[in-house]
Amino acid sequence: xxxxxxxxxxxxxxxxxxxxxxxxxxxxxxxxxxxxxxxxxxxxxxxxxxxxxxxxxxxxxxxxxxxxxxxxxxxxxxxxxxxxxxxxxxxxxxxxxxxxxxxxxxxxxxxxxxxx
Ligand code: AMP
Numbered sequence: 001x002x003x004x005x006x007x008x009x010x011x012x013x014x015x016x017x018x019x020x021x022x023x024x025x026x027x028x029x030x031x032x033x034x035x036x037x038x039x040x041x042x043x044x045x046x047x048x049x050x051x052x053x054x055x056x057x058x059x060x061x062x063x064x065x066x067x068x069x070x071x072x073x074x075x076x077x078x079x080x081x082x083x084x085x086x087x088x089x090x091x092x093x094x095x096x097x098x099x100x101x102x103x104x105x106x107x108x109x110x111x112x113x114x115x116x
Contacts, residue, residue: 003047007099011045021072025064028072028104037107038078042069048100051089069104078106086113 010017010029017029020040031039042065048054054062066085073079083106088095 002049002098005099006097007041007043007101008047011043021068023068025061026068028068031103035103036084036105036110038076038083038104040069040072040104042102042104043099044101049098050095051087051100054100065102069102073104073106076106082106084110084113 006015009015011027017027019027019029021028021042024045026042026044028040028042031041044058044061044065046058046061048058048061051062069083069085070079073083083104086103086105087093087100088103
């Protein structure tokens with residue numbers, strides 16, 4: 001079911017997560033398998049399986065995710081050193097949870113990225 005992913009269960013508080021931010025539009029929690037010293041996922045509460053499935057009417061929501069990540073990085077003192085935001089889309093993009101989400105990675109110099 002598109003609206004019953006792992007992240008929907010976290011949104012509904014059916015499974016635990018280390019939540020760092022929440023508002024009417026999204027929830028943000030620490031990734032369980034961090035790929036950087038700071039690795040937080042920003043997940044919309046509306047069901048959007050992938051970036052590819054996002055609609056023009058959801059443009060504001062996608063912008064909110066990006067701005068919330070930037071605000072979190074600023075609040076945590078990470079902005080000046082810098083950070084990376086990533087959205088994986090579908091199989092080749094490495095997406096494993098099919099509720100769209102934005103990764104915030106920070107806290108150390110990050111390597112270049114591309115094909116493994
Ligand atoms: P993606 O591969 O882009 O779909 O990202 C999914 C992310 O969810 C991965 O980085 C996982 O480590 C992370 N993840 C999986 N299960 C959990 C969980 N229970 N709590 C927090 N993060 C999780």
